[in-house]
Amino acid sequence: MRTIRVLIVDDQPLIRTGLHATFSGVPDLAVVGEAANGVEAVQAVKRLSPDVVLMDINMPRMDGLTATREIIGARSPAKVVILTIYDQDEHLFDALRNGASGFILKHAPTERVIEAVREAAEGDALLSPSVTRRLIDEFAKRPTLSSTTGGSLQQLTDRERDVFRLLVRGYSNDEIARELVLGDSTVKSHVQHLYQKLGVRDRVQVVIYAYENGLVPSSAR
Incomplete structure (x- = not known):
C-alpha cells in the first residue's frame, strides 16, 4: 500500500497539531513535516518531497498564494490543497490560478480531510460541481488571455474532446462515465491523456486553460 506523504502549512500551531492528530493512525498517510509560513513551506517541499501540501493562505513572511506559485513554478510534483475557513474565500480563485489543486475547509469532518488528501494525491481536484460553476462564472467575468485555439486542443x-467539455462543465469522473456510457477506468485514462496533451495538472487547470485560451464551449458559460 502506497503511503501518501503530507506537509502541513499553517501559522497556527493548534491547526497544525489538529491536522497532525487527524492523520495519526491512518495507515496510508504520513505527516513528513510542518511549516509555519510560506518560506518554510517552499524549503520543506524541496527537502521532504511531500505528495500533498495542505496550505494556509494568510501567513507571515510569505503567504500561501505566493508559496503555492513558487512550489508549482519549480515543477514540484506535490499537489497543493488550500486550507480555508470559508469556501467563499476571496483568494480561492487566485490560489487555483497559481496551481492549487483545490481546497478543504479547516472545520471539515475528519473523514473528509482524509479523503481530500487521498483525492489530491490521486490527481483529482477538490472542487464540487457547484464550486466549479463559481469558478467558471468568475473567469467568465474576466477577459481571456488568448482568443486563439492553439495546437494543444487539436491533439485531442x-x-x-467530449471529456474536455464535461470537465469544463464541472462533471466528476463518475458523471462523465454515465454521460458518455463508458467504464470508470476508461474515463480515467481519457482524463489522464487529456491532462498530458494540454499540459495541465488537474481538472481545475483544465477550466483555467479553457478560459485563458478561449476554448470554453458556449454551453458551459
Missing part, C-alpha cells in the same frame, strides 16, 4: 481525440 473526439472522445477526449
